[in-house]
Amino acid sequence: MDLRKLKKLIDLVEESGIAELEITEGEEKVRIVRGASGGREAVVLSPSAQAASPPVVQAATVPAQAPTPAQEEAPALEGHIVKAPMVGTFYRSGSPGGKPFVEVGDSVKAGQPICIIEAMKLMNEIEADKDGVIKAVMVENGQPVEYGEPLMMIG
Numbered sequence: 001m002d003l004r005k006l007k008k009l010i011d012l013v014e015e016s017g018i019a020e021l022e023i024t025e026g027e028e029k030v031r032i033v034r035g036a037s038g039g040r041e042a043v044v045l046s047p048s049a050q051a052a053s054p055p056v057v058q059a060a061t062v063p064a065q066a067p068t069p070a071q072e073e074a075p076a077l078e079g080h081i082v083k084a085p086m087v088g089t090f091y092r093s094g095s096p097g098g099k100p101f102v103e104v105g106d107s108v109k110a111g112q113p114i115c116i117i118e119a120m121k122l123m124n125e126i127e128a129d130k131d132g133v134i135k136a137v138m139v140e141n142g143q144p145v146e147y148g149e150p151l152m153m154i155g
Contacts, residue, residue, distance in 0.1 A: 006030065079155035080130050084145040088119035092141045100141075102134050102152070114152060117145060130154050 013021050013032050022031045084090070092100035092115055102114045108128040115126045132154035139151050 079135050079153045080132065081150045082114065082126070082129065082152045082154060084117060084147060084149045084151055085126065086117055086119050086124065087147050088117040088124070088145060090139045090141065090143050090145045090151065091116040091118065091123075092137070094123075102137075104134050104137060106134050108132060108134060108154060126151065128154060 009021060009030065009032055013034050020033050094116065102108060108114060109131050110128055112128045113125040114128050117124050117126055134152055135155040136153040139145055145151065
């Protein structure tokens with residue numbers, strides 16, 4: 001599948017408001033999901049097990065999720081944002097059910113562990129890169145995070 005055709009499919013998903021589009025053409029399979037991570041599209045290309053099937057187009061008519069009122073009315077906090085240095089799973093404590101490294105309102109020093117990101121079965125301690133007070137924790141415990149995603153705010 002060429003790049004122009006893929007671009008047209010992405011534009012189609014954006015303009016139509018559908019949440020998901022999956023197309024199988026021969027051995028190629030393309031799946032475009034809208035709203036997969038913060039309103040961005042995710043495009044997945046994979047070879048199909050079927051050898052010579054006719055083109056099949058499926059489109060889900062589920063509308064993309066609208067932001068909840070809590071997301072819309074987030075208070076405007078000011079401070080330094082600690083961002084995820086890698087893709088993985090965010091944990092606030094060193095063990096399940098354990099005490100979190102930090103809570104909102106706690107004072108932290110540069111170099112102090114503030115959370116863990118599990119990546120490929122390795123636990124990576126994330127340290128505060130600035131002295132200050134934790135103003136907000138922006139990710140729920142056990143949730144997946146992407147590279148550069150805001151984790152905490154230090155004021």
